[in-house]
Amino acid sequence: MSLGRKLALFLLLAAVAPLAGVGFALLARVQRTLGERTAAEQLARAETAAATVTEDLERTDRELDAFLRAWRPDRLTDPELQRLLFLLSQQVSGANAAAVVDAAGSVRAAVDEAARPAGDPSTQAFVAALRATAAAPDAGLVLAVYEDPARGPLVAAVRGVRAEAGAGWLVGARLDPERTRRRLDAAAAAGGGAWLLDARGGPLVASSGAGPLAAEERDEVAAALAPDRRGALQGRRLVAAWAPLGNGTGWGILVAVPARVAYADVIRTRREVLAASALVLAVVLAAAALLARRLAAGLARIDAAARALGSGDLAVRLPVRGGDEVAAVSATFNGMAEELGRARAKLEGWNEELRLEVEARTRDLEAAHARLLEAQKLAAVGRLGAGVAHEINNPLAGILGNAQLLLEEKAPGDPDREALSTIEDLARRCRDVVRRLLRFSQQGAQPDLRELDLNAVVSEALALAGGEVAAGGAPVDVVLADPAPRVRGDAGQLARVVLDLVWNARAACDGRSGARIRVETARAADGARILVQDGGKGIPAEDLPHLFEPFFTTKARWTDVGLGLPAAYAVVSAHGGRIDVSSRPGEGSTFTVSLPGAKGATV
Structure with a gap:
């Protein structure tokens, strides 16, 4: 009935x-x-x-x-x-x-x-x-x-x-x-x-x-x-x-x-x-009949709204007319719908926060994994470089010495003198590569961490190479933070990182008129930053994942055999920091070295 x-x-x-x-x-x-x-x-x-x-x-x-x-x-x-x-x-x-x-x-x-x-x-x-x-x-x-x-x-x-x-x-x-x-x-x-x-x-x-x-x-x-x-x-x-x-x-x-x-x-x-x-x-x-029709209409509205709410439409609301039980149920339904809407918004907010947190953690894990892979690659290359250097260093020294002795015996104008000069140059280049391999293999040693003035480290490094870099046609602009950021690190290794980044910036600016290099220090909430920015040719997006791989280079002239950035990456990782790169082809690149503050460093 x-x-x-x-x-x-x-x-x-x-x-x-x-x-x-x-x-x-x-x-x-x-x-x-x-x-x-x-x-x-x-x-x-x-x-x-x-x-x-x-x-x-x-x-x-x-x-x-x-x-x-x-x-x-x-x-x-x-x-x-x-x-x-x-x-x-x-x-x-x-x-x-x-x-x-x-x-x-x-x-x-x-x-x-x-x-x-x-x-x-x-x-x-x-x-x-x-x-x-x-x-x-x-x-x-x-x-x-x-x-x-x-x-x-x-x-x-x-x-x-x-x-x-x-x-x-x-x-x-x-x-x-x-x-x-x-x-x-x-x-x-x-x-x-x-x-x-x-x-x-x-x-x-x-x-x-x-x-x-x-x-x-x-x-x-x-x-x-x-x-x-x-x-x-x-x-x-x-x-x-x-x-x-x-x-x-x-x-x-x-x-x-x-x-x-x-x-x-x-x-x-x-x-x-x-x-x-x-x-x-x-x-x-x-x-x-009138009361039943009104009551049935109110119940039908409540039923339709409940079905809509059950299907996920949390925006549905019921009109509240009068002060009878249907109006009371409608008001209660509206309150329930609002509560569900707030709960959904809260859950969606939590889901979004969780998604962002998961993405951030995933990125951190991926970055950590990448750094681990890079460190493993660098360690392997270091061991390989040390072995290769020891194997070829003595024969290479003999070749270079004999070439020099033969050059002394040849008179100027001797047709063999030019060939011997070529042998000497190539031997010297091989010797430089071997030295760099030895130096790269030695980067795995534990750094001597001390509390440092980061501005002083950057200034000393640029004092050694700033003039030579500027002579190459790319002026260096230096901006130091005030007060000076303080970190715990190895002054020599950090100076070598700055030099490697500046030399890379100089190489990127070759042949580009008006290109400049900017070196900047800055304080951060979790430590300090070193920014090396150049107005060079930039790095293609497909090359960015390979920058810190040993022997990978984007230079037109193969001079440093691609060991500068891997060595810098190894030093920064040993200091508990990281290197981030942003670049757009034709507009230049920015290398950001992030280092923990003095209180957060461990010896």
């Missing part, structure tokens, strides 16, 4: 159920109370009407008895009997016709207030009722019910009269139903009716406007009310009361109101409650 349906059902139960349940329960209670009151009122009316009708019948009996005691019909002639019956119909309460039947069953006289003739069907029906009555003398009044062809059920009050001959006569008075109807009209409630019923439940007289009882209504009355005692009925069709007459005839008064009339106010109120419940139900369902 969807949330909207659950909400609608809950609101329906919360709003309509109490209204309908409590309302209908109260209405049912009101209906029972109203039925009880109506039944009690009907019973009072029925008892009053029964007492009145009983009194009327008793009066009729007394008047008829008194009249008959004064007038003996068996002693009168027919004309006298006719006048007797006329007086009887006028003086007996409720009588509108009278008749006398002798012992043989013959009608001696009959009088009708409507002056109907003796052969009238209504009069004949009245006389037939007298004949059928077994009224005995001195037995009291007998009420005979008969069917009048024109007026329906009628009642005849009959008394037996003892004659002198011993045979009994019958004198009867037809009772006017209008008197009883007036009594019933007084007993009938508004919208209901009253009936005089005989012992079998047949209606004798009904109040004005009261129709005959339906079969279902008669059955309901017969099932609920006993003929011999008073009682009230709250039935499905009638609210009624029954009161028997007090003359032992089994007759009684039924006063009834249709249930729809008795409960009209309750029924109307129930309909109003039903209408109100329907209206409340419609309002509740409409409110539930």
Whole structure:
């Protein structure tokens, strides 16, 4: 079941159920109370009407008895009997016709207030009722019910009269139903009716406007009310009361109101409650639909935002409207998204820092590995150079000495003298190469580290070679830091490094007009720097990785056999420093020697 349906059902139960349940329960209670009151009122009316009708019948009996005691019909002639019956119909309460039947069953006289003739069907029906009555003398009044062809059920009050001959006569008075109807009209409630019923439940007289009882209504009355005692009925069709007459005839008064009339106010109120419940139900369902739609829309937004957040979109935000739970959840979601965004930014920052740190460490490892390789190469070349120098130094000295002796023996102009001079020059060059190899192989010795003034080391080195370098066409500009940087190192080895770098700069500037060399010292956070910058031809990018390899050279003239920079690299590494090179072809090169400070050096 969807949330909207659950909400609608809950609101329906919360709003309509109490209204309908409590309302209908109260209405049912009101209906029972109203039925009880109506039944009690009907019973009072029925008892009053029964007492009145009983009194009327008793009066009729007394008047008829008194009249008959004064007038003996068996002693009168027919004309006298006719006048007797006329007086009887006028003086007996409720009588509108009278008749006398002798012992043989013959009608001696009959009088009708409507002056109907003796052969009238209504009069004949009245006389037939007298004949059928077994009224005995001195037995009291007998009420005979008969069917009048024109007026329906009628009642005849009959008394037996003892004659002198011993045979009994019958004198009867037809009772006017209008008197009883007036009594019933007084007993009938508004919208209901009253009936005089005989012992079998047949209606004798009904109040004005009261129709005959339906079969279902008669059955309901017969099932609920006993003929011999008073009682009230709250039935499905009638609210009624029954009161028997007090003359032992089994007759009684039924006063009834249709249930729809008795409960009209309750029924109307129930309909109003039903209408109100329907209206409340419609309002509740409409409110539930609107609320469910709003809630469903809010939950849909939250679901979509959660999916977007789960897919990595940390910029998603929810609108916060109102102060309900959806707004609270939306605000919490936005806070969570912001926290996740900050956490992602922090993680990305950490990742970037880690990446940079890894790259820096990787570069340091690569540089350390490169320096280690270079150191291994230099150590190998040093060992090789020392061995080669020792092997060829003595033969080379012999060749050079013999060449010089032969030159002394040759006169100027001798054709062999030029060849011997060439041999001498080549031998000298070989001797210089051997000396450099020996010096390079000796660089592996541990330097004598002392606290030094780096400015003084650079100045002394340039004093030895600055003039010769400047004479080569490349002026040297010297910039010394103030105060002077102090390092721990071997002054001789560091001076040789400066000289090697300056000689390389001079060689790079050969043939370039206006090229200058700049030598600078500088203080650094972790030590000191020596910068040797030239305006020479520059170094191709593909040659930069090989600069510190032994016997590698970029010089056009192969003079120093490529051992100067490897020797400088070995010295700087032994001092715990490094050499960095930056160069652009055609624009010159910059060599930066980084050395640890005096406090950081180790001996």
